[in-house]
Amino acid sequence: xxxxxxxxIVTAILATSLLNATEVEIQIVGGKNKAENLYTDPCSGxxxxxxxxxxxxxxxxxxxxxxxxxxxxxxxxxxxxxxxFHRYSINYLRTTRDINSKLHPxxxxxxxxxxGEIGQKFFNYGIGATLEISNNINLVLESxxxxxxxxxxxxxxxxxxxxxxxxxxxxxxxxxVQSPCITTYATKLVKPTPCSVVKTDDEKEISVR
Numbered sequence: 001x002x003x004x005x006x007x008x009i010v011t012a013i014l015a016t017s018l019l020n021a022t023e024v025e026i027q028i029v030g031g032k033n034k035a036e037n038l039y040t041d042p043c044s045g046x047x048x049x050x051x052x053x054x055x056x057x058x059x060x061x062x063x064x065x066x067x068x069x070x071x072x073x074x075x076x077x078x079x080x081x082x083x084x085f086h087r088y089s090i091n092y093l094r095t096t097r098d099i100n101s102k103l104h105p106x107x108x109x110x111x112x113x114x115x116g117e118i119g120q121k122f123f124n125y126g127i128g129a130t131l132e133i134s135n136n137i138n139l140v141l142e143s144x145x146x147x148x149x150x151x152x153x154x155x156x157x158x159x160x161x162x163x164x165x166x167x168x169x170x171x172x173x174x175x176x177v178q179s180p181c182i183t184t185y186a187t188k189l190v191k192p193t194p195c196s197v198v199k200t201d202d203e204k205e206i207s208v209r
Contacts, residue, residue, distance in 0.1 A: 022166055027057035027140050029160030033075050036153040051075040053158060059093055067093040086115045089124060102132040120149040138162040
């Protein structure tokens with residue numbers, strides 16, 4: 001069961017997405033967590049070597065390619081014991097949504113806290129990619145290394161779906177205002193038609209062309 005602390009954090013992640021004026025991506029992922037060394041907690045009997053993972057990601061895009069990621073993972077013992085613990089992290093995510101492709105690689109880096117039988121801080125970094133299935137839905141693949149305070153290294157690999165919400169941020173670029181183009185036309189000189197002078201009876205001259 002998800003405890004109250006986890007429920008509050010997940011709710012905060014979703015609320016941040018819905019209230020934020022920019023574009024966000026909510027990702028639901030699942031996968032495996034592989035620990036560097038086999039360690040069994042003497043109190044709970046938890047096997048840290050192999051864990052099932054279910055997670056949620058909230059990518060808040062600050063620009064087209066830069067995002068702040070709020071991440072939560074629930075890890076469950078793959079053995080029959082069924083013990084679980086939780087990871088929370090804040091990451092910087094750099095993606096490539098400006099390229100003309102449906103496949104967008106990304107990398108992330110950040111830090112967080114592991115809440116369980118052995119609570120500790122960790123540093124994580126990783127790579128992945130999103131594949132556009134439709135305008136608002138992406139297929140997500142990620143793999144990240146988690147270096148924990150006890151010097152153990154975990155490898156976390158997940159796959160899932162992402163839902164885009166909000167308005168896509170636009171990069172502000174300088175606007176170049178050009179002066180209106182002035183076109184000068186050459187004037188054609190028309191040679192006047194010669195005229196003849198006719199005198200009338202009252203001696204007035206009339207020009208006839």
